[in-house]
Amino acid sequence: MxxxxxxxxxxxxxxxxxxxxxxxxxxxxxxxxxxxxxxxxxxxxxxxxxxxxxxxxxxxxxxxxxxxxxxxxxxxxxxxxxxxxPPLRGTVRIGGAAEVMALRVLPALAGLTGRGLTVHVTLGLADDLLSQLADDRLDLVVSAVRPSRTGLLAAPLVDEEFVLVAPPALAHTVDADRLRSEPVAALAHLPLVAYAEELPIVRRYWRGEFGRRPPNPVALVVADLRAVLAAVAAGAGISVLPRYIAAPALAAGEVVQLHRPEVAPLNTLYTAVRRGGAAGPAVTVVRDRLQQAARGWSSL
Structure with missing residues (x-):
């Protein structure tokens, strides 16, 4: 062969x-x-x-x-x-952001746990989780940033597409013509709902699409993108979210997509492990299962 x-x-x-x-x-x-x-x-x-x-x-x-x-x-x-x-026994310690773990990663691994594998999950931010991976406190991390640490091996998993969303009542206050010609000014009166005080997701969208930081007031900060969506749907402000999180609310009309760029803004998620395969064959099984599942996710 x-x-x-x-x-x-x-x-x-x-x-x-x-x-x-x-x-x-x-x-x-x-x-x-x-x-x-x-x-x-x-x-x-x-x-x-x-x-x-x-x-x-x-x-x-x-x-x-x-x-x-x-x-x-x-x-x-x-x-x-x-x-x-590869055996399906032992424990694999994986880390990732709460949202993607709950909505994508853990459902994909359910079949492995049913065959005897134990999975311990740590939720958190990418930099903290990658530090734990490097220190042998985790075996695999689903990371929103490409690891740059020596000794870590990253492979692309799936792309996240980001959308700017607003409750319908606030969307109606935006002048469509001005949004096309002066988007920053057209949106400046709308309060932001953010994932963190540094506005990591919102700031990246504004800089990538509009060429500058958002001048908007910040109304609410909550470190869970599902809670961000709930706050936007309730009328607290506007925000930028991965499409897979916003999709049910968009379909139901609870929020609307406020801006439609010519090219969808994307961010790649990676699976990260330590180099050399020292963690054992169970980690390989988990990583391969995630790669296989991600083929059916398309972009998130």
């Missing part, structure tokens, strides 16, 4: 985060791993990893390929040598 060998090598590189670590796990030389990876990249027609001084970083194509073939390759290897099949 020559293609299975290529895919097996690819998966080891993807999971270990370096050619040398993959070679050690496969019991072959690093040039052999590099050669097989080059053959697969040639067959696919695009690179699967970005090479760096501390290892390799998977491209989006690599993440999609791993999600597509991981379980199948593991199953075939397990049929030949059951000892190679």
């Amino acid at each position: 020559p293609h299975l060998d290529l895919l097996s090598t690819f998966l080891e590189v993807y999971r270990a985060g370096s050619l040398s670590a993959a070679a050690q796990r496969l019991g072959v030389t690093q040039p052999a791993v590099s050669g097989q990876l080059a053959r697969l990249e040639e067959r696919i027609g695009e690179p699967l990893f970005v090479r760096g001084s501390r290892g390799v970083t998977p491209t989006r194509r690599a993440a999609l390929l791993a999600a597509r073939v991981g379980a199948h390759v593991d199953g075939l290897r397990g049929a030949l040598d059951p000892a190679d099949e």
